[in-house]
Amino acid sequence: MKTRPRRLLAAPLAAAACAATSLLVASPSAAGGHGDDIADDPAVVERWSVIATRTIVENGHRPPVSTLYSAFASLAVHDAVAAVEGGFETYADQPRARRGSSPEAAAATAAYEVLVHYFPASATALRTDYDNELADVTAGRYGGVRAGRAAAATIIELREDDGIDAPVTLPPGDEPGEWVPTTPGMEMYAPWLGGVDPLLIRDADRFDPGAPPDLGSRRYAREFEEVKAYGARTGSVRTPEQTATATFWSANAVVQLQRALGDLAERRDLDIAETARAFALLDASTADALIVAWDQKLEHRFWRPQTAIREAAEDGNPLTTADATWEPLLPTPPYPDYPSGHATIIGAATETVAEVFGRRHVVLNVPSLVDGVDGRSYSRLDALDREAENARIWLGFHFRTAMEDANDLGHHVADWAAERYLEPTHRGHSGHR
Template sequence: MYHTTATRSNHDRRMDRRKRRTGGRFFFPRILLAASLVISFGRGGQAQDIVLDWNAHAANSIVGVAMQPPPRGLIRLAMVHVAMYDAVNAVEGYPFTAYAVTPNVILPASAEAAAAAAAHDVLVALFPHQQTDLDAKYAASLAAIPDGTAKINGISVGQQAAAGILVFRADDGRDAVVLYAPGSGPGFWNPTPPGFLPAQAPEVAHVRPFTLEIPSQFRADPPPDLSSERWVLDYNETKNLGGATGSTRTPEQTDLARFVSDQPMLQWNRAWRRISAAREMSLVDNARFFAMLTTASSDALIACWDSKFFYSFWRPVTAIRAGHTDGNPETEPDPTWIGLVTTPNHPEYPAAHGCFSSASTETLEFFFGTDSFNFMMDSAVAGLTHPVRNYTAFSQALDDALAARIYGGMHYRNSCEKGAIIGRQVSRFATRHFFRPSKGARSP
């Protein structure tokens, strides 16, 4: 049995951001049976694998089964990882600041059991129809942990962390039904071919962020005026490079565009897992690693969606077919133009891949203290010449992601650049205010 907080009002659950940054959080009185906890850094084996295991389980539940698109999926993935972080961090004696929950810890306690319980309980709450499968995965995780008091106590910590995060994220807007009516006329987004699907996940623009004060904290400047030189340059560059036929794109640029068209949450998540495994981090460092990446990336997409639905700018496939309507003589229309890659069903500005990829690479650079890092990314898109790409710097992967969206015909250069700015701003705010080393602790 574990301690829980008393019932809280919706007002109380919406914790003031300023209070959070200065240490306000859900408190579970801790019972410590030793003067101090020994913090183990650099552990291999199961101490790192349990986080990787449940990261993979979560990604499968969120995308493979529930088919959540990236902006929705990352919100749920971040919930899983902050629960694991708060659970493991508590068992390890708070080498880092708590995110939102400080569970009761009775020693001895297994951090591995805490992580598994936290992830399992959050996922079951989010996807109750998947409980049978998640229960089986949970049983497999627990079977690898020696039975005894430490295991029982660790499970309790994880259950408390999950319960606290679910309360903390209650009424965050992630399940709200938000109606969105496209605008009309030059410059406004409208559903695009071939599917002409309605706008994707408009509620995300209003979801309470994990680290930001509000979704609009880093709202982008307006997109280029249709009479501007910037608009002419962007329009013609994407028109010439991004078309499915008749483009000036090279075969390598075509391959890159298709490489980056993979499901971005899964593609980046696979890269994070490889980076984590290669570094052989301790369990608490690994929990922090994924909590930082998922919250920064989720908030980057929340901020991105805020700008997207605030400006509702038209996609290249709409603009180029209607170039005669924008009042600019230097934007010649092509009524049959279509991009190499199918255009996603949400407004164009700013580019979501810019927001997400920039938040990811900026957070990775912060975590490791350098942009220089050997890692690889792969793509599940069939028929690629280069399904695996090796990088020597995080920024190289960002550059590829930005260029690919132009080559694919989904975005303009300015939108990619502005998306990258948002991702960078969000990451810097998140990493400077959350998941910080406690006084006297060291960074990884």
């Protein structure tokens, strides 16, 4: 798998300040000193996270890929705010913003510039959001816009030729244990993701999660029987509560956890710099963990339970029995089983929360994205991990090893990243870890 160490580039100041966006900003003399008149709304970070998700989804990207673009925007937002506020290391080299710059204008501009670069078809909607965001920002507006443009330009330059949309395909397997589409004519979603340059990690191989169980093993047979019994659409042994849990975790986990992080940041009264850092760590760690997961999916190409159960007569394991009509609770996502992308997302997110807020006394409120299903609150992050693992088995999507190894993968990447990136500096924050 191709990896590339993080490059630290000087932001192209003059070019960024005069970039393509034709925004009417206040003159340099309008920027005042730090004070109560400088817009400093931490919620701007989550507002642009929501806008980013909307834009990315509208342009046809599912969670594994959407997280990558979210990370580009979040890292730019963090660097722009840090250039204004100080307190945390930046992801890439950034010049300090002029005194009195608006961190709110910096955050909004950074996100806007990244999103409009990658999604020009959404330029009109994004411009409306941007103009609305800056409508009430007067003091420090010029400096904030300049800082945001510089941060966005640096991220965009760093990601040139990073492997997005590379011509990679995964042909259907023809041997027992190999992935085949569960819907005729379906292809693997975004196989190129496994070869994209990571954002934070330098050596993806160090996060290799392992391998699925051998088809002839007792462990495989146990996991086979578990998902066959609990994940079936009809005739399942799931309880109503287990079905509700499975349904809750059937939606876009990236969005669920971004919103949960925003809620926690607000309840903990994080300032704009702390909030920007939390979102950047969440999105970048999740994106990198998914890159590793997709690389492993391409390597192992392990079949999904739906295929495995229907074709069990061919697996060579005397402890498994085929059911040619078996179907999962919901349609299976279009990529191999091992490791689980969903569990990777969950592990990276819960580890990020632990790194930012601590591992004890954390209540995470996760919203529901499914009509008629209530949101859930978790007072223990490991309980959230285990519930989400079970949920995907109860959906009929994964074998247990794919869930457990992927969750560990997410934790390891997020832990490694938080120890090395966006750390507090002596000038400001001590962090909330």
